[in-house]
Amino acid sequence: MDIKTLLPDIEQELQRQVARLDQPRTRPFHEMLTYHMGWTGKGAGPEATGKRLRPLLVLLTNASCGGDWRRALPAAAAVELVHNFSLVHDDIQDNSPKRRGRDTVWLQWGAPMAINVGDALFVLSNQAIMDLKENYPAETVVRAAEILHNTCLDLTRGQFLDMSFEKRTDLTTDDYWYMITGKTAALLSACCHIGALLGGADEARQDAYRSFGHYLGLAFQVQDDILGIWGNEAITGKSAASDLVEGKNSLPVLAGLAANKKFAARWRQGPIHAFEVEELAKLLAAEGGYEIAHEAAKQMTDLALLNLQEADPQGEAGDALFELAERLLKREQ
Numbered sequence: 001m002d003i004k005t006l007l008p009d010i011e012q013e014l015q016r017q018v019a020r021l022d023q024p025r026t027r028p029f030h031e032m033l034t035y036h037m038g039w040t041g042k043g044a045g046p047e048a049t050g051k052r053l054r055p056l057l058v059l060l061t062n063a064s065c066g067g068d069w070r071r072a073l074p075a076a077a078a079v080e081l082v083h084n085f086s087l088v089h090d091d092i093q094d095n096s097p098k099r100r101g102r103d104t105v106w107l108q109w110g111a112p113m114a115i116n117v118g119d120a121l122f123v124l125s126n127q128a129i130m131d132l133k134e135n136y137p138a139e140t141v142v143r144a145a146e147i148l149h150n151t152c153l154d155l156t157r158g159q160f161l162d163m164s165f166e167k168r169t170d171l172t173t174d175d176y177w178y179m180i181t182g183k184t185a186a187l188l189s190a191c192c193h194i195g196a197l198l199g200g201a202d203e204a205r206q207d208a209y210r211s212f213g214h215y216l217g218l219a220f221q222v223q224d225d226i227l228g229i230w231g232n233e234a235i236t237g238k239s240a241a242s243d244l245v246e247g248k249n250s251l252p253v254l255a256g257l258a259a260n261k262k263f264a265a266r267w268r269q270g271p272i273h274a275f276e277v278e279e280l281a282k283l284l285a286a287e288g289g290y291e292i293a294h295e296a297a298k299q300m301t302d303l304a305l306l307n308l309q310e311a312d313p314q315g316e317a318g319d320a321l322f323e324l325a326e327r328l329l330k331r332e333q
Contacts, residue, residue, distance in 0.1 A: 001063065001316035003056055003324065010055045013073040014080060015039065017128045021120065032117050036088060036105050043102045050100060053328070054079045057191035058198075060321040061209055064313030065199025072198045074131035075144055079191050081125035082148065086155055088118035093163060122152070136198065144194050151190040158182025165249045169268070173254050177218070185217025192216075196311070208311035212304055212325075219300035219329055225250035226293050229281050244272045244280060251296060252289035259287045301329045 014037065021030040035041040038048030055076030059069040090096070091104040092111050098104060106114035129148050132141045161179040165171055192213035196206040228243035229252055243250055256263040263283045266272075272280060284290065304325065313321045 001060070001320045003060075003320055006056060006059055006069070007052060009070070009073060010052050010059070010076055010080070011039075011049070013077045013128075014055075017074075017077045017081065017124050017131075020124060020127065029116075029120070032105060032109055032113065033120060035108070036084060036099075036117060036121075038100065041102070048100050048102055052080060053324075054083050054187060054191045056324065057188065057213065057321075058195040060317050060324065061192045061195025061313070062199040063317030064311075064315060064321050065196050065201040065205070065209075066314065067195075067199030069317070071135040072132075072195065074128045074134075075194050075198060078125045078128040078148060079187060079194070081121050081128060082152060082155070083187060085118045085121035085125065086159070088114055088121065090159070092118075093159070132198070140197065144197055147190050147193050147197070151186045154182040154186035156182075158184070158186065166247065168249070171249050171254060171257075173251065173258070176249065176251055176254055180218060180221045181214070184221040185214045188217035188220070189213035201311075205311055208307050212307040212311055215300050215304035215307060216325060216328065219297050219304055222251055222293055222297040222300060223329075225252055226290065226297065229253075229284065230290060244277050245274055247271060250293075252284060252293040255292040256284045256287055256289040259289075261287050263287050263289070304329060 015034075018030065018033050018037065021033060023030075031040060035044075038044055038046075038050065058076040058079055059072060062072040063069040087099065088105050091099055092106045092114055096104055097107050104114070105117050109117075125148070126145070129145045130141065132144060136144075158179055158181070161175075162183050165175070165179065168175075189210050190213070193206055193210040196209040201209065225243070225248075228248065228250060244253075253267070257267060263280060266276075266280060266283075308322065308325055312318075
């Protein structure tokens, strides 16, 4: 199964869900959503839509359990709409002017309207998951919705912690793992859990898939932290200076603070300037920040692949799921 063959169906389902707002009086509102989703406006296209990783996980997990992935398309749309609702709100909260190389919704239309766009995407995700009733028993639909709703609460917990951590100077790596479990891992875990549920997997197998998604999310975030300090900007498309300049309490930084040496002393003096970044990144690496984060990413990667093997995905979809996992877990650094 070629992942690329799934993408047109994912886009079609997403467009069908968002089209609920495509009515004469709310057409400009609908266009705000289609802009954010990457379908319209300047720079629209594959680069603007993103990778659609989360719906792909739903469909591949579903098919690897023996399900018909086409029946699970509303769930695939639901998780992607949740993801995008969180992005619209994150951009407002972080005051970020760009998303995938384009102006963010709040920069285009103002923060109050962007909040409404995010709210609409959230509501649409709830409507999308309920569309499963066309192909699944009510009990299964309710369970899928329950997983999605619990995950949305986890996302808000993670975002609260991430924002509150900006002012904290007493954080530990335990705080970090709890925060990224909500902010990053929860939704990837839910994608695999819902996909397995709709694929007819038993409880034990659902749990293995859920755990795979959980550790995949943790590994993905730690890798992102590493790339945010030592990444090749030409490959990652983002500045390697940004995480240190923004004062992000990432895993490498927390490891450096725990070492309590020269990096920690400079960090506690106040904001980092762009001209200091290269030297501080070298200092952080020398004091163990890179090694500790790299080892943590490796451990999470091993756990993700171990749980995926335990889930025993079958057929072409199973092969594609392993390929996708390998690609995500071995990003360029």
